[in-house]
Structures are given as structure tokens and as C-alpha cells.
């Protein structure tokens with residue numbers, strides 16, 4: 001019997017496997033597809049700081065680099081948050097995921113491709129569910145459900161009229177992107193990855209498909225339709241992102257990591273940095289968990305290190321979602337007046353809203369809490 005069986009060969013599964021194998025455990029990964037990184041669903045925008053922290057050699061995966069963001073309010077007021085240095089990258093997720101898989105294999109983990117796990121396969125001292133947003137491992141073992149998701153639609157557009165290839169564009173509006181936002185990420189001088197998400201609580205019904213919002217965004221939005229006027233799309237995808245963590249992520253000899261656990265920033269939907277770090281923690285704790293037959297330390301540890309930031313991302317998402325477009329516009333105007341562009345360029349942190357809030361407290365001591373929080377919700381701020 002294996003010491004550790006990881007279900008899912010995405011980045012979090014491979015990082016968990018790598019850490020466990022490094023500690024001389026027998027580790028196998030089951031991946032349902034025929035190759036690592038096939039049928040990927042991601043924009044690939046990740047902070048430099050977050051990537052450096054993960055410790056994966058990502059240099060060969062870089063498609064483009066970014067110094068900042070242009071954020072558009074609902075009435076198309078612009079905020080330009082431009083740092084002196086490179087803050088984020090668009091990465092090739094297939095290449096990145098393969099690097100994670102290579103690292104796991106180098107440490108001795110065995111990867112079984114075209115191996116879709118069934119319940120009967122879950123025999124090992126420790127099981128790590130890294131099987132994504134619709135985790136079957138979580139369902140099989142009765143983990144609490146995730147009900148809140150961003151339903152997303154995205155495509156890559158060739159021949160796009162990109163003004164500055166080192167700036168990501170973010171579009172805010174609770175009418176056009178209810179509960180989430182729109183994005184245009186240049187991949188090079190002439191190709192852009194354009195998409196959007198809408199918030200959905202799956203316990204409630206909804207009447208419009210996410211494609212409906214995407215068509216309006218790409219064909220009618222005054223800024224985006226101009227960028228895409230002469231473009232052709234490819235790599236169309238629709239996918240979901242979990243927007244809350246599960247109430248429980250460890251039970252018996254089963255751990256959940258990454259999207260399966262909901263370890264995702266609810267503000268932006270980014271899951272690689274937090275999911276990857278929690279997965280590494282799971283793998284590094286594996287020998288102790290197996291020895292003590294107690295998985296609760298994993299949950300305590302990741303919550304201690306990342307729980308506050310993830311919770312704040314969630315609170316900020318709830319706060320933002322409660323605003324009308326008019327309110328977003330007026331916060332936007334006030335934030336700009338108080339020098340938010342410069343502040344975010346200097347203190348912005350894509351991953352840690354706690355860090356932004358701390359800096360904002362000293363910079364804007366008299367301003368309303370809401371304006372400070374608005375500063376920390378802005379993606380890539």
C-alpha cells in the first residue's frame with residue numbers, strides 16, 4: 001500500500017506529492033487525463049511575489065510580464081496602478097504544471113496518467129484530494145459543500161489592438177459582471193486573453209448564461225469591443241472557480257488541497273499561490289499525520305498561515321458585491337482623489353489584502369474604512 005495517494009495531477013497535487021516524496025514516503029498521483037496540463041482552465045496571471053514564494057522554477061513558463069493594472073470603473077473612469085518593477089506574470093499553465101509534475105517525479109513520486117480515480121482506488125495511509133473545484137474526493141468522504149463559485153468564460157484573441165502589453169486591464173461593474181469582474185490580459189503585443197466571471201450561489205437559480213455576459217463584454221463594451229474589433233478568438237473555455245473555502249479540509253486520513261479545498265482568493269479567483277502553498281504544507285506534514293493518525297494539524301496549520309488573508313479576500317468580495325455601480329463609481333472617484341493610484345503602485349499586494357490594509361491605515365488614517373478596503377479589493381493593486 002502507498003503511503004500517500006494524491007488524486008489530481010494539477011499544480012497543487014504535484015506540489016503536495018513533491019513535498020511528501022521528499023520525506024521518503026511512497027507517493028502516487030492519479031491524473032485522469034493523458035498528459036499533465038491538458039484541458040487547462042486558467043488565465044495564468046500570478047504575482048511575482050507569489051511565484052517566488054512557491055519555489056517552482058517558473059521562468060520558462062513566462063509568457064508576459066506586468067508592471068501594473070488599468071482599472072476601469074463602471075462609468076469607465078480609469079485608475080492606472082503602475083509600479084516601477086515587474087509585479088506579475090502571465091504564465092503558460094501547461095508548462096508550469098509540467099514543471100510541478102517533473103519536480104514531484106524527481107523526488108520519487110509516481111504519476112499515473114489516464115487514471116481516473118474511483119472510490120475503490122482510495123487505498124493508502126494518506127489520501128490527498130487535489131481534484132479541483134468539483135472534487136469527487138470531497139464528495140465521497142462527505143466533506144462540507146462549496147456553494148459559491150465564479151462562473152467564468154474566457155477566450156484568447158489574436159490581432160488585438162493592445163495599447164500597452166505590460167498592463168493588465170480590469171473592468172468593474174456589478175451590472176456587466178455581477179459579483180465578479182472582467183479582464184483583458186495581454187499575452188504579447190497582439191494577443192489578449194479576455195474573460196469575465198459572475199458570482200453564483202449554486203443553491204439558487206439563475207436566468208442568464210455566463211456566455212451571455214461574455215458576448216456583451218466582447219462585442220459591446222466601449223473599451224473591449226474596440227480592442228477586439230479586428231480579432232479572432234481561440235481557446236474558448238467556460239469554467240468555475242470556488243469562492244469559499246470548505247468548512248473542513250481534513251478528516252480521518254483524507255486531506256483536501258487547492259481548488260478542492262476552496263483555497264482561492266475570493267476577490268480575484270487566483271488559486272495557484274494559496275492552493276500551492278497549502279498543498280506544500282499538506283505534503284510536508286504527511287509523515288507526521290500518518291504516524292500520529294491525526295490529520296487535524298494540516299487544517300490548523302494552513303489556517304494559521306493563510307486563513308486570515310483568505311477570509312479577508314472573502315469579506316472584501318462580499319463588500320464589493322453589495323455595491324451598486326453608482327457606489328463603485330463614487331468610491332473610485334474618491335479613492336483616486338486621495339492618491340490611491342500612487343499608494344497602490346507602492347504598496348499593492350495581489351495576494352495579501354491584510355498587507356494593503358495595514359499600509360492604508362497609516363496612509364489614510366482619517367478616511368472611511370470602506371475606502372481603505374476598496375483599495376485592497378482592486379486586483380493587482
Ligand SMILES: Cc1cc2nc3c(=O)[nH]c(=O)nc-3n(C[C@H](O)[C@H](O)[C@H](O)COP(=O)(O)OP(=O)(O)OC[C@H]3O[C@@H](n4cnc5c(N)ncnc54)[C@H](O)[C@@H]3O)c2cc1C
Pocket residue numbers: 007008009010011012013030031032033037041042043044045046115116117118130131132133136152153154195239240241257258259260264269270271272273275
Ligand atoms: C477562467 C479561470 C481563470 C483563472 N485564472 C487564474 C489566474 O489568473 N491566476 C491564478 O492563480 N488562478 C487562476 N484560476 C484558478 C486556478 O486555475 C486554480 O486555482 C488552479 O488550477 C487550482 O489547481 P488545483 O491543482 O487545485 O486544481 P486543477 O488545476 O483543477 O487540477 C485538478 C486535476 O485533477 C484532475 N482530476 C479531477 N478529478 C480526477 C479524478 N477523479 N481522478 C484523477 N484525476 C482527477 C484533473 O484532470 C486536473 O488535472 C483561474 C480559474 C479559472 C476557471
